Amino acid sequence: MxxxxxxxxxxxxxxxxxxxxxxxxxxxxxxxxxxxxxxxxxxxxxxxxxxxxxxxxxxxxxxxxxxxxxxxxxxxxxxxxxxxxxxxxxxxxxxxxxRLAREREEALRAQEALRAIQAEANTAEFEQERDAMTITELAEALNVRPSTLRFWEQEGLVAPERVTSLRARRYGLPAIRAARIVAALRGSGYGVVAVREIMESLHRFDGLEEARRILGQRLDRIAVRTVELLxxxxxxxxxxxxxxxxxxxxx
Known part of the structure; x- marks a missing residue:
């Protein structure tokens, strides 16, 4: 046969x-x-x-x-x-x-999250309403555990902008945006080291564009892998x- x-x-x-x-x-x-x-x-x-x-x-x-x-x-x-x-x-x-289809969907969702973050950055109402969040509020908004946010903090990916005398974390708008980008990238399958590199690029003027470019490259690689499997x-x-x-x- x-x-x-x-x-x-x-x-x-x-x-x-x-x-x-x-x-x-x-x-x-x-x-x-x-x-x-x-x-x-x-x-x-x-x-x-x-x-x-x-x-x-x-x-x-x-x-x-x-x-x-x-x-x-x-x-x-x-x-x-x-x-x-x-x-x-x-x-x-x-x-x-x-598995390949799931990776593609996750990368597409990450791209959508980055577009939403960019749109929110230009919205005055978001600036006023989301000036700070507790770790519990941010974890709920991202659908992750508070322990995940603490792990990201340990890895230097996201940091609260202040910690009260009772050690309660408060996340300002820049930290909230950073956490959303980390969540999008981690959900897309990126490891901690790769996410750290992307987050460091966000300090540059083209930070979000760089993150989108990297996600675009990931989608291209998934397409190549899919063709190889076919x-x-x-x-x-x-x-x-x-x-x-x-x-x-x-x-």
Whole structure:
């Protein structure tokens, strides 16, 4: 099953053949076999590795999966395809599509949040009504826990503008804006270090524009990863159809 593009070729494939058809080097083919991305090659009587077209499809599938979800996830999925049912294999691949869609939605929401922040910065009513907030009020407005705001404070991302004698935090308008940007970026999947770099850029005149540019780049990368996953689809289907078991069959 899983007819390869070189399906007319019935003789066993050598390591160099697999490398040429998959786009990997000979050493990479051996390394990926060792890591379990492809099943162990059969050995001929003279000890040489003997591959099949399915190995080529698996390596091509791995390339797209690694680009879309990272090499660790890609290795796990390719290894599990050999023991899962077809339904389980399809579910695992679909989960990568869902993850990419979720990342895209989060990035789009972050972009929308930045646009709202920019609009509010030009609204006099917002300046008057939101001159300060307590940590509880700000946490509720951002739909995060107060402990999250304290963590951001420890990491130098957002700081209250004053703390009363009772150690009650008060956040002024600049801190509120900063917290909203941090929340948008964290919700979009950015790590603390990346968020800190963006927040430092906000001190420049083009701060919000820089944040929007970075989010735009993230959306572009998600689009590229999505295309790579789609490109790997035919190879993944061939590997799954060849390797996966059906319910009730041994793996």
């Amino acid at each position: 899983g007819e390869p593009e070189s399906g007319a070729r019935r003789e066993p494939l050598r390591t160099v053949d697999v490398a040429r058809e998959s786009g990997y080097s000979v050493q990479q083919v051996r390394d990926l076999e060792r890591l379990g991305v492809i099943p162990p090659a059969a050995r001929s009587s003279n000890g040489y590795r003997s591959y099949t077209p399915v190995h080529v499809r698996a390596l091509r599938a791995y390339r797209g999966l690694a680009s879309a979800a990272g090499p660790v996830v890609a290795r796990r999925i390719l290894a599990e395809l050999r023991t899962q049912t077809l339904a389980e294999a399809a579910s695992a691949v679909n989960a990568v599509h869902v 490109r790997a689809g035919a190879d993944l289907a061939a590997v799954a159809a060849t390797s996966a078991t059906t319910p009730g069959e041994p793996g």
